[in-house]
Amino acid sequence: MASVHLTSEKGLAQSIRARTHVLTADEPPSNGGTDTGPAPYELLMAALAACTSATLRMYADRKKWDLGTIGIHARFVRDADGTERVVRDVTIGAPLPDEAKVKLAEICEKTPVTKTLKRSMTIATVLK
Template sequence: MDLQKKLITKGFAHIGREHYHTTAGSGKHTIVVDEPAEMQGTDAGMNPFGLLVSSLGSCTIITLRMYIDRKGWPVDEIQVDLAMYSITGGYLIERNLTIKGNLTEDQLKRLEQIADACPIHKVLTGSVMVETHLQ
C-alpha cells in the first residue's frame, strides 16, 4: 500500500536479559517501562498499559491547559485519573477530569469537548496501522 507519511515523532525501546526492565524513549528523554513482580518483572517502572493511559492523560491535560491559557480562563489546576478495562471485543479507558477554577457550565462543557480533541485521544479512537520490520 502506498501511503503518504508525515513523521510526527520517533521513539525507541531496549531490553536486555533482565525480566522485563525496558528503557524506552523519544529524542533525548528516557523512562523505564517494566512489569510488576507478579509478572516476573522488577516493578521498576510503569507497565506498557500504564504508559499508554498516562500518555492519554498527560496529552489531555496539556491540551486543556493550552486551550485554557489561550482563553485566559481562571484555572489553577487540572487533574486526570484514568482506568483501563478489558471488555468484550476490546478495551475501555475511563477518563475522569477535575478542573479547579472559577468556570461556567458552558466553559466546562467546552473543556469536555477539547479533552476529546487531544492528539493521543484521536490516535486511540481513530484508525491506526502498525507496520513491523525485522532487521
C-alpha cells in the same frame, strides 16, 4: 512526529529513549517483572492524560481562563467479555461557568492522543 528507541538486555524491564529523555517500562512482579517502571498500558494512559492536560491548558490560556490544578485519572479497562475501553476522569481545580466546562469536555475529545486512540491505525513492523 514522535519516535522512541528501546533497548532490553534481559527480563521485562525496558529502557526507552525519547529525544534526550530516558524512561523505564516494566511489569509488576505479579506479571513476571521487577516493577522498575510503569507497565506499557500505564505509559499509554500517561500519554493520554498528559496530552489531555496540555491541550486543556493551551486552550484555556488562549481563552484567558484560570483552570487551577488539572487532575486526570485515566484507566484502561478490559471487561469480562474482552471489550476494551478507557475511562478518563478530568477534574478542574478552579471554578468555571457551565458553558466553559462543556467546551473543555469537547476539547478533551479532540486532543491528539484521544483522536489517535479512538481510530484504528496500521502498525507496520520490520523485523531485522
